[in-house]
Amino acid sequence: MSDLLYLSIRHALHHRVRTAILTLALSVALFLPAIVQTLTVRYETALHARARSTPLVLGARGNRYDLVLSALYFRLSDLEPIPYRALTDLVQQRMGLAIPIHLRFSARGVPIVATSHEYFEVRNLQPARGHLPLRLGDCVLGASAAARLGLAPEDTLFSDQKDAFEIARPPALKMHVVGVLAPAGTPDDDAVFVDIRTAWLLEGLMHGHAPAGSADPRMVMGEIDGNIVLNSAIRELNEITPENAASFHLHADESDLPLTCVLFFPNSDKNATIAKARANTSPTQQMLVPAEVVDDLLAFVFRIKGFLDLIALTLGACVALMTVLVVMLTVRLRAGEMRTLNRIGCARRTSLALHAWELSLILAAAVILAMLAVALAHALLPDLIRTL
Amino acid sequence: MSRTPCESNDDPLIRIRDLRFAYPGPPHDRFTLTIDELDIAPGEHTAIIGPSGSGKTTLLHLIAGILVPESGSIDLAGKPVSRLADERRRALRARTVGMVFQEFELLEYLHALDNILVPLRVARSLRVDAEARARARDLAASLGVAHTLRRRPSRLSQGERQRIAICRALIARPSLIMGDEPTGNLDPASATTALDLLFEQARDHEATLLVVTHNHAILDRFERVIDLPALVHAEARA
Numbered sequence: 181m182s183d184l185l186y187l188s189i190r191h192a193l194h195h196r197v198r199t200a201i202l203t204l205a206l207s208v209a210l211f212l213p214a215i216v217q218t219l220t221v222r223y224e225t226a227l228h229a230r231a232r233s234t235p236l237v238l239g240a241r242g243n244r245y246d247l248v249l250s251a252l253y254f255r256l257s258d259l260e261p262i263p264y265r266a267l268t269d270l271v272q273q274r275m276g277l278a279i280p281i282h283l284r285f286s287a288r289g290v291p292i293v294a295t296s297h298e299y300f301e302v303r304n305l306q307p308a309r310g311h312l313p314l315r316l317g318d319c320v321l322g323a324s325a326a327a328r329l330g331l332a333p334e335d336t337l338f339s340d341q342k343d344a345f346e347i348a349r350p351p352a353l354k355m356h357v358v359g360v361l362a363p364a365g366t367p368d369d370d371a372v373f374v375d376i377r378t379a380w381l382l383e384g385l386m387h388g389h390a391p392a393g394s395a396d397p398r399m400v401m402g403e404i405d406g407n408i409v410l411n412s413a414i415r416e417l418n419e420i421t422p423e424n425a426a427s428f429h430l431h432a433d434e435s436d437l438p439l440t441c442v443l444f445f446p447n448s449d450k451n452a453t454i455a456k457a458r459a460n461t462s463p464t465q466q467m468l469v470p471a472e473v474v475d476d477l478l479a480f481v482f483r484i485k486g487f488l489d490l491i492a493l494t495l496g497a498c499v500a501l502m503t504v505l506v507v508m509l510t511v512r513l514r515a516g517e518m519r520t521l522n523r524i525g526c527a528r529r530t531s532l533a534l535h536a537w538e539l540s541l542i543l544a545a546a547v548i549l550a551m552l553a554v555a556l557a558h559a560l561l562p563d564l565i566r567t568l
Numbered sequence: 569m570s571r572t573p574c575e576s577n578d579d580p581l582i583r584i585r586d587l588r589f590a591y592p593g594p595p596h597d598r599f600t601l602t603i604d605e606l607d608i609a610p611g612e613h614t615a616i617i618g619p620s621g622s623g624k625t626t627l628l629h630l631i632a633g634i635l636v637p638e639s640g641s642i643d644l645a646g647k648p649v650s651r652l653a654d655e656r657r658r659a660l661r662a663r664t665v666g667m668v669f670q671e672f673e674l675l676e677y678l679h680a681l682d683n684i685l686v687p688l689r690v691a692r693s694l695r696v697d698a699e700a701r702a703r704a705r706d707l708a709a710s711l712g713v714a715h716t717l718r719r720r721p722s723r724l725s726q727g728e729r730q731r732i733a734i735c736r737a738l739i740a741r742p743s744l745i746m747g748d749e750p751t752g753n754l755d756p757a758s759a760t761t762a763l764d765l766l767f768e769q770a771r772d773h774e775a776t777l778l779v780v781t782h783n784h785a786i787l788d789r790f791e792r793v794i795d796l797p798a799l800v801h802a803e804a805r806a
Binding site: 183184186187190191193194195516517519520521522523524525526527528529530 | 629632659660661669676682687688689690695
């Protein structure tokens with residue numbers, strides 16, 4: 181056997197261009213269905229895992245996919261906000277754990293997720309360095325985000341300025357990085373987490389400035405009910421420090437402040453049903469089961485996968501036909517060699533084995549190449565779940 | 569490496585009786601070879617002569633079991649080669665016959681050393697070991713082609729190719745060495761060396777030597793010369 185293997189290797193190497201083309205063609209034919217299958221399984225698993233770990237999502241009525249993808253995978257979108265009271269109502273009903281999510285801003289392209297401390301407990305996120313954000317203006321980075329931005333605790337990070345020419349918008353906020361989370365292999369790795377109040381700061385609904393009493397008299401527009409009204413020339417603070425933290429204040433009723441959605445973890449199935457029923461009777465809000473929405477989404481993905489499978493099958497058939505053609509041509513080209521081997525006394529099955537060995541070698545090389553390509557693709561392809 | 573001896577020294581190594589062979593084709597236009605009787609003894613050194621188309625190569629192929637006669641019998645080393653199944657003829661050929669072909673028939677994807685070792689690689693009863701490699705090198709050195717062992721056939725001269733083909737025919741120590749114009753492409757000096765090696769190998773291993781040649785200058789070195797047209801009734805029927 182080793183002699184035949186040796187002869188087959190020598191023959192394959194001698195016709196290296198033909199061997200390389202055949203190997204490459206076969207590996208592509210194997211790679212395509214394999215990568216589609218493995219990526220589908222990988223994304224299906226990841227999508228389901230994330231969706232199942234979040235029983236319910238409350239948000240504004242509108243596109244259910246946008247709401248779930250924003251709530252679970254931090255995809256920035258223009259969802260209508262819901263008021264903070266939607267969360268406090270759920271909390272007061274004592275039917276489960278409600279976690280606010282605000283998602284509208286970014287910092288150097290990384291989504292800023294404003295939430296509460298319970299979020300880190302529910303997602304089992306632990307700081308690898310530093311600590312979780314405790315104060316207004318603090319932020320903690322997901323592992324990938326920290327690596328990509330090259331930041332560590334004690335660094336600072338500016339929020340991205342939205343509507344740069346809109347003078348009514350607050351300036352970019354200089355946030356203090358207080359921690360970096362341990363890698364979780366989820367979209368949490370690619371986010372910047374802040375306290376929910378920091379989001380309102382970014383919205384311009386909360387701000388800090390020098391005390392009105394000590395303001396330049398030219399900025400004082402008047403006094404209403406004992407409150408000094410300043411004009412918009414007052415310079416807002418864009419960094420929260422221990423010295424100025426006390427000057428930050430809201431100019432609105434907290435219950436009206438915006439949230440993107442609320443993650444709801446009900447105490448029981450009954451509470452889940454009640455919460456859903458109440459929310460879904462509202463003309464402005466909806467409560468979704470992420471697992472159901474993801475299933476719908478995956479059904480669409482599987483339809484696409486079916487199409488890709490068909491393409492892969494067609495490609496595979498073409499490659500198989502091409503391989504048969506190449507093998508037939510090779511057999512014809514090697515007819516002289518086989519005649520010589522026959523004359524030397526080589527058994528017929530040995531002659532066939534020579535062909536079979538060479539084809540097996542090429543097939544084995546193609547399989548290995550395809551497997552390497554699949555592994556490489558898995559390593560290099562961006563995690564679609566984290567970048568949804 | 570073993571040889572297949574005849575059952576007894578009195579038995580011929582090759583025994584042909586009432587042989588009739590015809591190539592496929594229309595009856596009026598096909599070559600036919602008939603031999604009533606031919607015996608070649610073990611260890612005998614025989615030359616076969618005759619004009620082109622007289623059936624010399626065909627006779628070698630019939631003896632080696634490459635071709636099968638229409639009728640009659642050919643016994644090789646005591647085995648009825650003409651009646652054996654294809655696979656058994658191949659096995660007998662691998663064990664018994666070493667053949668130098670007219671067109672050398674070296675494999676281009678192997679270098680010269682591997683070409684010499686091919687019969688050992690493809691025959692199930694034989695194998696390539698250190699002794700076989702050493703023997704291949706010795707044979708190549710004897711024929712003055714030791715320096716070509718790492719070259720592919722396309723990088724060898726005609727004479728070098730023929731000498732490598734001779735080495736390949738001898739590597740398995742066959743009891744029957746057959747040459748189809750084995751010195752046809754060699755210069756006189758190389759032809760003498762090649763013939764010397766064939767005779768030496770045949771003598772050393774008590775092998776039978778059967779050579780087809782057009783070179784009448786070398787005939788006196790053979791114990792027996794068969795003039796094929798005189799022996800057979802070969803006729804091309806128009």
